[in-house]
Amino acid sequence: MKKACYIGGEWVGTAEYAPLYSPYSGQEIAQIPQADHHTVQKAIAAAEGAATVMRRLPAYQRASLLERISILMNERLEEAATIIAIEAAKPIKTARGEVIRTIQTYKFAAEEAKRLHGETVPLDAAIGGEGRIAYTVREPLGVIGAITPFHFPMNLVAHKVGPALAAGNTVVLKPASQTPLSAFFLAELAEQAGVPAGALNVVTGSGAIVGDQLVRDPRVRALTFTGSPDVGIAIRNRAGLKRVTLELGSNSAVIVDRDVQLGEIIPRCIFGAFAYSGQVCISVQRIYVVKELYEEFVRRFVAETMTLRGGDSISEEADYSAMINPEETKRVLRWIEEARQLGARVECGGQMAERMLQPTVLTGVSANAQVSCQEVFGPVVIINPIDSVYEGIKLVNNSRYGLQAGVYTNNLSLALHAADELQVGGVLINDIPTFRVDHMPYGGVKESGIGREGVKYAMEEMTELKLVIVKR
Ligand code: NAP
Secondary structure, X not given: OEOOEEEXXXXXXXXXEEEEEOXXXXXXXXXXXXXXXXXXXXXXXXXXXXXHHHHHOOHHHHHHHHHHHHHHHHHOHHHHHHHHHHHHOOOHHHHHHHHHHHHHHHHHHHHHHOOOOOOEEOHHHOOOOOOEEEEEEEXXXXXXXXXXXXXXXXXXXXXXXXXXXXXXXXXEEEOOOOOHHXXXXXXXXXXXXXXXXXXXXXXXXXXXXXXXXXXXXXXXXXXXXXXXHHHHHHHHHHOOOXXXXXXXXXXXXXXXXXXXXXXXXXXXXXXXXXXXXXXXXXXXXXXXXXXXXXXXXXXXXXXXXXXXXXXXXXXXXXXXXOOXXXXXXXXXXXXXXXXXXXXXXXXXXXXXXXXXXXXEEEEOOOOOOHHHHOOOOOOEEEEXXXXXXXXXXXXXXXXXXXOEEEEEOOOHHHHHHHHHHOOOOEEEEOOOOOOOOOOOOEOOEEOOEEOOEOHHHHHHHOEEEEEEEEEO
């Protein structure tokens, strides 16, 4: 079926189309417009044209539009989950969870639209500041360029579109080439919800053409990007003075101390490592377990991992399915092989079953192996022994990345020490790093990115602070 871009409130075709294939079945599922320079120009112009309308819209009306998107998505929850399952090969159970979160993200955005405010500034605290009243306001920036990845095609789009509209901006959205259908679905809901024409525009096509034009066009005032570090860093280098928020990758880790209950921790770590085949930016990739518990941990972890079931992403039975494409699958297989060459033991998985890479557990992995020091973004976890939590903290910090980290311990002072020392954007005590709810501040340090998402925090990134001073 031929799809269309959504520009200025209209569905617009393009000269070129590309087939979209299901990662699981390999079958064609749609024909996707490939926007050229002219189409992207049109979308940016539409967004710029609508900027004044959005800027002047009262907060209660912006809130009501977002609330309606949230309600409409709730009514079509099953359809939304099926779109994700088919285009991203996300198991339907997991896809449903993503839609439930997306509904909440738009709801949070509706609520935050009403809470966007500045503060008064006591100017008379400075000599010479007397006799003045000062206050700040948060003004929308105008056109926001949103570039999104494949693995949370509804909710990571919501984390950009929700706050942008809540703050009175307009958006040109360029979704990942593998997951455009979720973005078209959102545009349909926005149209139905009565979002003003031009406030949300969806343009599909290659990152190098559509994405790059958003990065370079001076009318786009801010870029919000979630994706791989290489693309993110290149965007930042080309963005000039534009505001840039980057949510990039990680090789997230969890530390397991002595005296903890493995019965609860192991299923949680398995979920963190293999949900959506590890294609999650805060997926558990490295587990460091104190040596007293190490053997038991590995034995039980492997036994439980082997009960996970692979299958068609639309099947209720499937715990995991195919990775996003064959090239990525081959890359992960190469990395597993490299780890093996460097002395790692494959405890389970490491093989293909039909189109699916089995959940893979590696032990005795060298810190130099790519499965340890790079972001795997696949169904692979490493489990290595440590002498103490202190050693674990050093290993976690020995990384280019720093998104979130988890520490399981019953020792309060060790937990607080870890919270102080871990070089990450978020520390989880007694949980895995694979935890996110949609209003919490979320983002990384080092090569995991700059800026924060979580609706309220993203709105700060998407607004300009203006100061007003009234001399009495
Ligand atoms: P990706 O390859 O970097 O693509 C992300 C987006 O950037 C896509 O829309 C892509 O378009 C576009 N793009 C590619 N080249 C571009 C260019 N030269 N200029 C502008 N845009 C360009 O990432 P992905 O494979 O979809 O997603 C996986 C990555 O996202 C992982 O590294 C993961 O850790 C990271 N991630 C981070 C977070 C976080 O919040 N920190 C959350 C989720 C994911 P095409 O699809 O057309 O190439």
